Each structure stands twice: as C-alpha cells, then as structure tokens.
Amino acid sequence: MKETQLSFRYLSSATPPLLTLAGLESFDALAAFSLRADLSTALEEEVAHELELQRRDFAFANQIHGDRVAILDRAPDVPPSVDALIAARPGIFPAVQTADCLPILLLDPVHRVTAAIHAGWKSTVLRITRKVLRLLNGEFGTDSSDLIAFMGPAIGTCCYEVDAAVLEPFRKNAPSASRFIVTHEELKSRHGAVGENDGSSRTLGILSRGLNRKPIPPTRPGNQSFRIDLAGVNHFELVLGGVSEQSIYHSGLCTACYPQLFYSYRRDSGQPGRHIAVAGFRVR
Numbered sequence: 001m002k003e004t005q006l007s008f009r010y011l012s013s014a015t016p017p018l019l020t021l022a023g024l025e026s027f028d029a030l031a032a033f034s035l036r037a038d039l040s041t042a043l044e045e046e047v048a049h050e051l052e053l054q055r056r057d058f059a060f061a062n063q064i065h066g067d068r069v070a071i072l073d074r075a076p077d078v079p080p081s082v083d084a085l086i087a088a089r090p091g092i093f094p095a096v097q098t099a100d101c102l103p104i105l106l107l108d109p110v111h112r113v114t115a116a117i118h119a120g121w122k123s124t125v126l127r128i129t130r131k132v133l134r135l136l137n138g139e140f141g142t143d144s145s146d147l148i149a150f151m152g153p154a155i156g157t158c159c160y161e162v163d164a165a166v167l168e169p170f171r172k173n174a175p176s177a178s179r180f181i182v183t184h185e186e187l188k189s190r191h192g193a194v195g196e197n198d199g200s201s202r203t204l205g206i207l208s209r210g211l212n213r214k215p216i217p218p219t220r221p222g223n224q225s226f227r228i229d230l231a232g233v234n235h236f237e238l239v240l241g242g243v244s245e246q247s248i249y250h251s252g253l254c255t256a257c258y259p260q261l262f263y264s265y266r267r268d269s270g271q272p273g274r275h276i277a278v279a280g281f282r283v284r
Helices: 043-050 121-125 128-140 164-173 184-191 230-240
Strands: 007-011 018-022 029-034 069-072 084-087 093-098 102-108 113-119 148-151 181-183 226-228 248-250 275-281
Touching: 029 043, 029 102, 029 148, 043 275, 069 128, 084 093, 084 128, 093 102, 093 113, 102 128, 102 230, 102 275, 113 121, 113 128, 113 275, 121 128, 121 164, 121 230, 128 230, 148 230, 164 181, 164 226, 181 184, 230 248
Parallel strands: 069 084, 148 248
Antiparallel strands: 007 018, 018 029, 029 275, 084 113, 093 275, 102 113, 102 148, 181 226
C-alpha cells in the first residue's frame, strides 16, 4: 500500500458540519462523521450532498447492539439487522448512526473494501471489532496492517459511568478489561481534571477550541463511580488484530461533554438526534 499522510479536517461550513479524514482522496476514498446540526431536510440527504454522493449510495443498518455483520455487494433496499456492514466493492458507502456509541470506519486501500462498525458496550463485549477484522481477512484477503481506521467521537470515560449490569460482562469478555475500567477518583488524580477519551493514536483539538466542556456529574462517590473506555478497548482490539497504531485515527472527543457539537443519548435522556459515520471507495 502506498504511504499517505492522513489528517483530520473539520468542514465547518458544510451542512451539517463534517469531520473528515483528509488524504484519503489519493485512494479515491472518504471517511466522514457528521456533527450536530439543525436541519430542515433529512440528515442522510444533506450528508450525501456534502460528500458529492447520492442518498442511494449509502448502506445503513437496523442497529441492534449485537455482533452480527452483513457483507454487501449493493446498497440494500431494507437495512439489515446488524451492527457492522462490510462493502464488498467501491460505490457502496456503509454507514452507522451514533449518539454516544463508538463509530469505527475501516478502509482497505489494497482490496478497496470498507467496513462501518457501531460499537456500543454490548457489541464491544461481544468483540464485534475482532469479528469484522477476521471477516475482512477471511473473505477478502485483507492484511490488517494495510487498514486505515477512523474512530469517531463517542462518550468518554469522563462521562460514561456504568453499573454492574455493564461492568461485569465487560470484565468477563473485553480484552485486557481491567486496563479500560477506571473510577472517577482515578480519573481526577490522573488528569487533575476529568479527562476525555484516552488511548487514541491521533487526537483532534480544532473542534473543541474555545468551547466549555460539560462532563456529566457522577451519581456515586468517586471511588465507586466506575467508567469504561469504549474508545480505548476498541483501539486495543484493532491493534491486537494487526492494525498499525499509526493508521488509527481517533478524535479523542467525548460526545456527552460538548452539547454544541454532538448529540448524546445519555446527556439528552435518550432523546437525541443521531450522527452519521460513513466511509467507502468511489468508483474509478
């Protein structure tokens, strides 16, 4: 695979604003994440327009918080009930919708295959990222070291307080789980203030400059307020699967901390809008 230096680009004038991975143009590819916007028309239509695509080019899923994966050779008429989509050819742009869960976009520039993953805590515990990597390898011959990974904004440890119903399955099933569990007290001692997503190979500051962070306050005492690091554990899963650290791009921003920028299921009491994370290769 040819070496290309990629970087985040914030398209603030787009409607909606977009966070993209600049440099993918050399592969005739794109990866984008839509930010919060008040739209009078459908979000899907607006994102497609800004990316110079048609709405029909997008492949969406009926997301069910599991580990099912669909492999597509065309955009489906009815969204499959899965939490990851793999586009088997250029011209199909798999997309996931999130509002705290972690969106992961994977691009294989050698085989021109793309995956979009909706990684909430349940899918993470089921190790959906590992499953997608194995499918890419087994079905398409993808070498994980060739992959480019885009991890969009998601709820961070600063705000993602969990109870035993989440914590116990996470401890049992997530890889090296203890590395990605932290208390509120530990976060404060580690950062001096409560930090955002950790464990990313690339961080982005341009979106949060001049904005006041508003972390969700803990509901339990500091040493009993447990949090899990969704971004960190999925980053680790990618590396375990052979993806290069230098090819993992993550914003490091928490969706719950910035109401000006992001929707948040937790912050907005289950009534948020949704972001779209989409990637794919254009037909040459």
